[in-house]
Amino acid sequence: MRYALILALAIGLGSKVSAQEVITYEYDGSMEDAAFGVDTAIVNRGLVVDFVSHVGDMLNRTGDDVGSDTKLFEAADAYLFCSAVVSRNVMEADPMNIAYCPYSVFVAERDGKVMVGYRTYPDGPMDEVEALLDEIAREASGQ
Template sequence: MTQFLKVCAIIATMDGAPAMANDAAIMFDYDGTFDDATFAIEDAIISKGLVIDYRSHTGEMLERTRADVGSDVVIFDAADVFLFCSATVSRQVMEADPMNVVHCPYSIFVADQAGKVTIGFRDYPDGPMQVVEDLLTEIVEEAISF
């Protein structure tokens, strides 16, 4: 399963839990609109000197294809996933274990379900990947305090 599909699976299983959902994602409530949250996340990523490689409009895709797959369920009012990497952090975790490449690029999602905006990212394995989790936490905390 690709990183993108894993992120989609995490988002699709979100049930509004305040901290963890199925031990797969670390989530934070955002007190503001979806647009404000996506702007804050984008700004926080860029302020770390990182480049956003791709912004997936996952919510739009799910809504656009809802009828095509035979569903009448609206999952999100909006949901985007930001994909990016850090040369410094990536080198650190891949020097510790080259197979940590499986975790790259890193992603942060923003999702709106019935007006409740959540920002989060996957829970990385203990060990060298903790530095990635720390970076993502810093980015989200900066966005939340924006």
């Protein structure tokens, strides 16, 4: 009931709700090499990895706890980081773009295939962030 009320208020107030897509690039190599590639591509741009979220480990560790025996990934990590320059540009255009920071690029192995990817953002000022994420994902995946 509470969530229905929040959704109704959001729609009634004209809030922008949009689905995000995921862009992925296949990596011809190991998960470890792809992860190293993502870290290196981020650092090569003078940025700092703030946090690595070991999503795959968490999902594998908690499957039984939530009543699931489905293994989603052999491994999956998300690299979170920010860019002072890009963040300032997009937040000067719209301070509410703070909702998208920090940015992330993920590496995942599923069914023996390794991928590098990121989520998309709304068109407009956030295109600059997407361009940065795409550069990083392409470099890391050898595209």
